[in-house]
Amino acid sequence: MNNKVAVFRKEHFNAAHRLHNPAWTEEKNDAIFGLCNNPNFHGHNYELIVKIIGEVDPATGYVIDLKIVSDLIKEEILDRFDHKNLNLDTVEFANLNPTAENIVTVIYTLLRAKLDARFELSVRLYETERNFVEYPVNHN
Numbered sequence: 001m002n003n004k005v006a007v008f009r010k011e012h013f014n015a016a017h018r019l020h021n022p023a024w025t026e027e028k029n030d031a032i033f034g035l036c037n038n039p040n041f042h043g044h045n046y047e048l049i050v051k052i053i054g055e056v057d058p059a060t061g062y063v064i065d066l067k068i069v070s071d072l073i074k075e076e077i078l079d080r081f082d083h084k085n086l087n088l089d090t091v092e093f094a095n096l097n098p099t100a101e102n103i104v105t106v107i108y109t110l111l112r113a114k115l116d117a118r119f120e121l122s123v124r125l126y127e128t129e130r131n132f133v134e135y136p137v138n139h140n
Contacts, residue, residue, distance in 0.1 A: 006053045007062075009069045013082035016043040017098040020087075041085060046103075047126035048077065050111065054119045064119065076110045100127040104135045 018041045019033040029037045036042065050073060054063040084090055086098040092106045104125040112121055126132040 003055050004053055005056055005063050006051055007064060007066060007069070008052075009050045009066055009073060011048045011050070011070075011073050011078060013046050013048065013078050014043060015046060015081050015084050015086050016041040017086040017093070018042070019097055019099060021097060041087070044127050047132075048073070048107065049124040049126075051122045051124070052115070052119050053121075072111065072114055076114060077107055080110075100125055100131065100133045101135075104133045108135045 018038060019036040020029050021032075024032070050069060052064055052069060056063055080092075081090065081103075086093045086103070093102070096102050096106070104123055107125065108121065108123045111123065115121055122134060122136060122138070124132055124134040
């Protein structure tokens, strides 16, 4: 019997950003990114859902202690991105356009580096109530 279970932790952070490609003209940036190219930035109330899959430990009954997951997200993600201007205040986006797609892959990479390899990990990021991204993609 497969004893794998998925556990989830939901967090929230606020951040500002500007979608802009410095190699393009202002006209092309405006055409591609529209209002998201505002030179004075704009913000989002991001919702983050971290999914961890693993075997249930028979001694604890846990896949992983969600307090550990909560602390990891706080240290690696919230402390780094919450109430920040992603373009100006973070090294991760100094040269990377902070689209939702890029943000979710950065978050995944930061968490994956700190999480035991025996766990499967996926990250879902809501930029708005209706717009969200997920990484990695499960093709099942």
